[in-house]
Amino acid sequence: MSKTAPLHLRVPEPGCRPGDEPDFSDFVIPKAGEVDRPSLDVDPNAIREMAFSIIRVLNADGDAVGPWAGTLSHDELIKGLRHMLTLRIFDERMMNAQRQGKTSFYIQHLGEEAVSCAFRKALEKGDMNFPTYRQAGLLIAGGYPMVEMMNQIYSNSKDPLHGRQLPIMYSSKEHGFFSISGNLGTQFMQSVGWAMASAISGDTRIATGWIGDGSTAESDFHAALVFASTYNAPVVLNIVNNQWAISTFQGIARGGVGTFAARGHGFGIPAVRVDGNDYLAVHAVAKWASERARAGHGPTLIEHVTYRKGGHSSSDDPSAYRAKEESDAWPLGDPIERLKQHLIHEGVWSDAQHEAAEAEIRAEVIAAQKEAEANGTLGAGKLPSPRDMFEGVYETMPPHLVKQRQEAGY
C-alpha cells in the first residue's frame, strides 16, 4: 500500500468572481518604452523574454515613448481615433438593433477596438486577414462601407451573403477580410495555408491569422504553428487575449504559468506580447511583424493583451460570472480614452474636437443604419429570396438541387 496522499486535480480559477473585489495586483505591467525593438531578422532565441513582457508605447501621462514609438503621424492617429470611435458607435447601434429585434445576434468589441483598427493600418492592399468575429475593426479601418456591414447583420434584401450567414460573419475578399467561420480556430490554420500559397506563387502579399485566447486550445492553433514554422510562411499569427472565453477565464486554456505568446517558443517562432489597448503599440508591432513576413523572415506570433469589457455576445450576461467592477479595474485602461489623451497632450486634439467628432460619426452611423434598414431587417422583412438558399452550394447547380429548388417552389 502506498503511503502517499490521494492525488488532487487542479482546476484553475480566476482571481475574482461576482461579489469579489477585483484585484489585478499580480498582473505585471512593464513601463511604456521599456521593451526593446529587435531587428526584423532577429533570432527568435534572442528575444525569448519578449513572450513574457508587454510592448507598450503610451505612458500614463499620454506620452509616446521608447523604441516602438513614432510609426504614425498625428493625422494618422486622429484617423485611428475616428476608426475606433466609429467601431464603438457602430457596436452600440447594432447592439440596440438586436435588442429591438431587427437582427438575431450581435457581437461587440467594447474595449478591444485598438487591436483590429490599429493592426489594419499596418497592412497593405491585397494582404488577407483570417479574422474571428471580434475584428470588424479590420473592415472599418479598411474603409469597407458600413451600410454593407449592416445589410449583412440585418440579413436583408441587399445582404452581400444572401442571408446565409449569422450576423457579423462578414466576408470581403476585396477588403482582405476572409469569410468568417462559426467554428473556432479553423481559420488560424487556413491563414497559414493562404500565406504558403502566396509564397509558392512568388507573390508579395502576406496573411494574418486571428484567434481568441480560449480557442488556442483547439488543435488548429497547434497545427498552424507547426505549418507556419516548418514552411516559414509569411503570416502574422495573432492571439487576442481578452481574458475571457465566454464565462471561462483565460487560465483554463493557457495552463501552467506561461503566456499564450510563449507557445511560439517550441516552434522557433518569434513571439511577442503587446498592450492591446495601446493603439500606437499595436500598430508598431503589427508593422514590425508584417515587415518581417514580407521580407521573408517568416511568421510572428503576437499576443494582444486586452480586456473584453462587454458581454461575449448579445446572448451573454457577464455579470453572472465576473465581478461588475472588474472591467473598470482593468489596468490597461480604455483604448479610445488613452489615444484621445495622447493627442490632447500632443496639442493636436481637444475635448471639444472629440465631442464634435463623436457627434459627426454618430450621425454617419445613423445615416448608414437608415439606409440599411430601408433594405429590410430580419425582424421586419425584405429578406433575401429563398431561391438564394439553393444557389452557390456548387458553382454549377447539380440536378438534385435543381429538383429540390423546384420542389420548394423557386
Place this chain on the structure above:
Amino acid sequence: MSRMTMIEAIRDAHDVAMARDERVVVFGEDVGYFGGVFRCTAGLQKKYGKTRCFDAPISELGIVGAAVGMASYGLHPVVEIQFADYVYPAIDQIASEAARLRYRSAGDFTCPLVIRMPTGGGIFGGQTHSQSPEAFFTHVCGLKTVMPSNPQDAKGLLLAAIEDPDPVIFLEPKRLYNGPFDGHHDQPIVPWKKHDLGEVDDDYYVTPLGKAAIRRDGEAVTVLAYGTMVYVAEAAAEESGIDAEVIDLRTLLPLDIDTITESVKKTGRCLIVHEATKTGGFGAELMSQVQEACFYHLESPIIRVTGWDTPYPHAQEWDYFPGPARVIAALHQLMEE
C-alpha cells in the same frame, strides 16, 4: 494509349495537371521526396520542384486546413490523406470549411481542392487501413464524392476533379491500385498491365463527374456498385447466370440518377453492393432514391449487400468484404420474389 496501373494513372493525372496549370500543388504525408506510401506522387517533386510537391507534417487537419487557405488564395491544391481511415481529424476543415466556403461567402471565396485518399479493404490492412467513409462525405452539402474503379477512369476523374471549381473527395480503392480484381477473395490480382482496362489515354482528358458507366448490359436486374465492388458484381452476374446489368457509379455525388432510373425501369429489380457498413451507408441513399423514382416499376424489394456493421476485421477480412457468393445469393433472392 499506354497500359498503366491505377497508381500510375493517378500519378499521370497529377503530372498532366501540374504541367498544364501552375496553380496545381500537391502535398501530404510522405508525398514529396518519397512519392507517397502507395507511390501515387512519385517523381513529381523532382519534376516540379519542392514548392509544388512537398511533404507535410502528420496533421490531417493541418493539411486540409492549409489546402483550404491555398484554394481560397487561388491555387488548386491536391492533398493526400495517407489512408481514408485518418481523415477524421480533418472532418471539421472539410465539412465546416471547404464545403461551405463558396456558399457562406456568396462566391467571394471558393475552394477548388481535391482530397485524395486510399480507401476500402482487401489488402489485410486491419481496421485502421480499410475503411470506406464515403457516406460521411456524401452527407455534406458542397462536396463532390468520386470513386473510380479502373485506371482510365481514375486519371480522367482525377483531372476532372482538379479542374472542378468546388472541393472534391477522391476515394481510391486500394485493392485496385495494382490490378483489376476478378471478384474472388482467394484469387491473386491480375496486373492492370496485362488487362484491357489498363489502357489509359495519354495526355489530357476528363471523365466528367456525375456520370455513371454501364459495365455489363442486362435485362433482369440492375446492380449498383462502385470501386472494388464493381468487379464483385460482375463476377456474380457471370456466375449466377442471371442477366444482370452492372452500373459503376463512379461519382456518388452528384449521382447519375438518370442512368440508374432508366436501368431499373427496364429491369424492374435493383441490387446495391458496397463495401462500407450497412447502417446509414450510401446504399441506404441509393435505395431511397431508386424507390422514389421507380416504385411502380419494381417487381421485388431492393436489396443491399454490404460490409457488416462492425469495424473492419483483420483476420476475417474475406468474410467482411462482400464477395460473389453473397451477391449471387442476393440475385437469386431478388429473382424469386
